[in-house]
Amino acid sequence: MFRLKIAAGALAAGAMTALMAASPALAESTVLTNVTVIDGTGAAPQPDSAIVMTDGKIAYVGAMSGLKAPEGAKTIDLSGKYVMPGIIDSHVHVGIMHDVTQDIKYYTGKNVVDDLTQYARYGVTAVQILGTDKDMIFGIRNHERAGRPHYARLFTAGQGIVYKGGYGGVYGLNNPVATPEEARKAVDEQAAKGVNFIKLWMDDERDTIPVKMPYNVSAAVIDEAHKKGLRAVAHVFYLKDAKELVRQGIDGFAHMVRDQPVDKELLDMMKAKGVWMVSSTLSREMAYSLAVMPWLNDPFFTRGVTPGTLEALKSPAREKQIILGDTMFPGLPYKKKVFYDMDRTLFQAMENYEAMAEAGVKMGMGTDSGPNGRFPGFNAHEEMYLEVLAGRTPMQAIMSATSENAKWLKDPMIGTIADGKWADLLVLDKDPLKDIRNTETINSVYIAGNSIPTVWEACRDRPEESCQKRPDNVPDMPY
Numbered sequence: 516m517f518r519l520k521i522a523a524g525a526l527a528a529g530a531m532t533a534l535m536a537a538s539p540a541l542a543e544s545t546v547l548t549n550v551t552v553i554d555g556t557g558a559a560p561q562p563d564s565a566i567v568m569t570d571g572k573i574a575y576v577g578a579m580s581g582l583k584a585p586e587g588a589k590t591i592d593l594s595g596k597y598v599m600p601g602i603i604d605s606h607v608h609v610g611i612m613h614d615v616t617q618d619i620k621y622y623t624g625k626n627v628v629d630d631l632t633q634y635a636r637y638g639v640t641a642v643q644i645l646g647t648d649k650d651m652i653f654g655i656r657n658h659e660r661a662g663r664p665h666y667a668r669l670f671t672a673g674q675g676i677v678y679k680g681g682y683g684g685v686y687g688l689n690n691p692v693a694t695p696e697e698a699r700k701a702v703d704e705q706a707a708k709g710v711n712f713i714k715l716w717m718d719d720e721r722d723t724i725p726v727k728m729p730y731n732v733s734a735a736v737i738d739e740a741h742k743k744g745l746r747a748v749a750h751v752f753y754l755k756d757a758k759e760l761v762r763q764g765i766d767g768f769a770h771m772v773r774d775q776p777v778d779k780e781l782l783d784m785m786k787a788k789g790v791w792m793v794s795s796t797l798s799r800e801m802a803y804s805l806a807v808m809p810w811l812n813d814p815f816f817t818r819g820v821t822p823g824t825l826e827a828l829k830s831p832a833r834e835k836q837i838i839l840g841d842t843m844f845p846g847l848p849y850k851k852k853v854f855y856d857m858d859r860t861l862f863q864a865m866e867n868y869e870a871m872a873e874a875g876v877k878m879g880m881g882t883d884s885g886p887n888g889r890f891p892g893f894n895a896h897e898e899m900y901l902e903v904l905a906g907r908t909p910m911q912a913i914m915s916a917t918s919e920n921a922k923w924l925k926d927p928m929i930g931t932i933a934d935g936k937w938a939d940l941l942v943l944d945k946d947p948l949k950d951i952r953n954t955e956t957i958n959s960v961y962i963a964g965n966s967i968p969t970v971w972e973a974c975r976d977r978p979e980e981s982c983q984k985r986p987d988n989v990p991d992m993p994y
C-alpha cells in the first residue's frame with residue numbers, strides 16, 4: 516500500500532514537472548491564411564485575411580499583413596476560400612428518429628450525439644433543441660460546456676409544455692398539463708433541471724385537433740418562466756394566437772404565423788416588446804409540401820442521411836401516401852391529412868417572413884429539423900436559401916443564422932468571428948454572398964478550433980466508399 520502511494524506520488528510529481536516544463540508549448544494553434552472573412556456582423560467581407568485559433572478560441576482575425584503566427588502553429592492556406600461563423604440553428608429536435616420512424620424509444624446518448632455530429636458536418640456548430648429532450652441532455656450539454664466539443668453545441672428547452680389532448684411534444688415524453696397550476700408546476704420542474712428556455716405549443720393543426728392550449732394556461736407558462744429568469748418560446752400557427760401571446764409577454768416564436776398575412780398590429784407589438792422571430796421554419800413547411808423531394812439524388816443530401824432513410828424516401832409507396840393518404844401520428848387517436856394545402860402554408864410563411872424582416876422584427880434562423888422529413892444540418896442550408904427566395908440578401912440570411920441567433924441565445928462567445936470568441940467556423944470554397952447556395956461548398960468546419968469531418972468527408976452510418984461523391988458544382992434545385 517505504502518509503495519503504491521509512493522509510486523503514485525512520484526508519477527504525479529513527474530507529470531507535473533513535465534507539464535510545467537512543457538506549458539509554453541502546450542497552447543495549440545492553427546493559422547488559416549489568405550482567406551476572405553465574412554465575420555457574421557454584416558460588415559463587408561475582408562479578403563486577404565488570416566485567423567489564428569489558439570486552444571479553441573480566436574486569437575487573431577485580421578489582415579495577412581498583421582499576422583504574427585505563433586511558433587509551431589499549423590498553417591492552412593485557404594487562398595480563394597471564404598470563412599463565415601458556424602451556422603446556428605435555433606429550432607431542432609435530436610435523437611428521436613430511427614430512419615423515418617419517430618419514437619422516443621430511440622432517444623439514446625448515441626443517437627443524440629450522432630445527430631449533433633451530423634449538424635456539425637453540415638457546418639451547423641450550435642443548435643437550440645425545442646422541447647423534446649430526455650434528461651440525459653443536460654449531461655451531454657454540461658460535458659460540452661466543460662471542454663472543446665466535437666459536435667454541435669446545444670441549448671435545450673428540456674421537455675416543452677403541451678396542453679392535455681392538444682398538439683405538440685413527442686408522445687411518451689412530454690407530460691401534458693390541464694390547468695394553469697399544472698403549467699406552473701411543469702415550468703418549475705424544467706427550470707430546476709437547468710433548461711435554457713421554456714417551450715410551449717399552441718396549435719390545433721388546422722382545426723383537426725379538438726383542443727388547443729387555452730390562453731390562461733399559456734399566460735401561466737410565460738409568467739412562471741419569467742419568474743424563474745427564463746424566456747419562453749411558442750409554437751404558433753394562427754395570427755390571433757400570436758397576438759395574444761405577445762400581449763402575455765412571450766419572448767419568441769418558434770414558427771411563422773401561417774394562417775393569414777401578419778398585420779401592422781402584430782408587427783408593431785413585436786417590435787415594441789422586442790419579441791423575436793426565433794425560427795421561421797420555412798424549410799419545414801416546404802418539406803411538408805413535397806410529394807417527391809427534389810434532393811433525393813443530391814449528394815449534399817444523400818451523404819447526410821441513413822441508408823434506411825434514403826430508401827424510405829425514395830419509395831413509391833411514400834409518394835402515394837403523401838399525395839393521397841391520411842397519416843396516423845403517434846399519440847393521436849385519429850388519422851388526418853397533413854399534406855393538404857401545405858403549398859399555401861409555405862407561401863404564407865415566406866410572405867410573412869419578409870413582412871416581419873422588412874418591418875424590423877428581430878429575426879433568427881431555425882428549421883425544426885430532426886423529425887420525419889426534415890434533416891439535421893441539410894435543412895439549415897435550405898432555410899437560408901428560402902429566406903433569400905423570400906426577399907432577404909445572402910448577407911442578411913447569414914447574419915440571422917450567426918450573429919443574430921447568438922444574440923437570441925445570449926451567448927457572447929459564438930456567432931461572429933472576432934478576437935476571444937470560440938473558433939466555430941465554416942470554410943467555403945465559393946462565395947456565399949454571391950449565391951447563398953454556395954454555403955453547400957463546405958471546405959472545412961471547426962468547433963472550438965477542432966476540425967470536424969464535413970459532410971463531404973464523412974457519410975452517415977455507412978463507409979465513405981459506398982456514398983455519392985462530391986459534385987463539381989452545386990446542383991440547381993427545381994424550386
Ligand SMILES: [Zn+2]
Pocket residue numbers: 606607608645883
Ligand atoms: Zn419543433
